[in-house]
Amino acid sequence: MDKVSDAFNKLSISSKISLSDFKATITPSQKKAPQLHHLGYYYKKSYSNQSSGKISWRCVKNNSKASVYSNTDKVGDNCDFHILHEEHLDEPNMSKIYLLERRRFIKVRAANSDDKARKIVSQACFVNFLLIF
Numbered sequence: 001m002d003k004v005s006d007a008f009n010k011l012s013i014s015s016k017i018s019l020s021d022f023k024a025t026i027t028p029s030q031k032k033a034p035q036l037h038h039l040g041y042y043y044k045k046s047y048s049n050q051s052s053g054k055i056s057w058r059c060v061k062n063n064s065k066a067s068v069y070s071n072t073d074k075v076g077d078n079c080d081f082h083i084l085h086e087e088h089l090d091e092p093n094m095s096k097i098y099l100l101e102r103r104r105f106i107k108v109r110a111a112n113s114d115d116k117a118r119k120i121v122s123q124a125c126f127v128n129f130l131l132i133f
């Protein structure tokens with residue numbers, strides 16, 4: 001009986017807020033709003049708490065109950081990822097983050113360097129490679 005209640009206690013502890021071992025990335029959405037990416041899932045901002053600095057996010061898929069929070073919504077930041085609810089109805093999509101980050105890289109690069117477009121695009125391929133591993 002004790003083992004059962006132990007297991008139950010562990011289960012209820014793990015369903016509380018937990019910090020992921022993996023960092024999240026803030027990337028711009030197609031509508032240029034900050035979007036949180038974590039292991040193939042995408043979150044839109046739901047609200048930010050001015051006093052605590054916590055930013056709450058919800059999964060972009062309708063009906064997905066997953067919600068998380070971070071301490072930043074600045075595009076380009078890598079940040080801690082705190083999980084509130086982990087129920088997803090959708091499948092993770094890793095290829096989307098490569099495309100979003102690649103596009104962001106090309107834009108930033110084009111705006112801040114004199115490199116030729118062809119060189120920037122080849123650098124972007126290298127960035128994709130870095131993101132995979």
Ligand SMILES: [Zn+2]
Nearest residue numbers: 059064088089
């Ligand atoms: Zn989801």
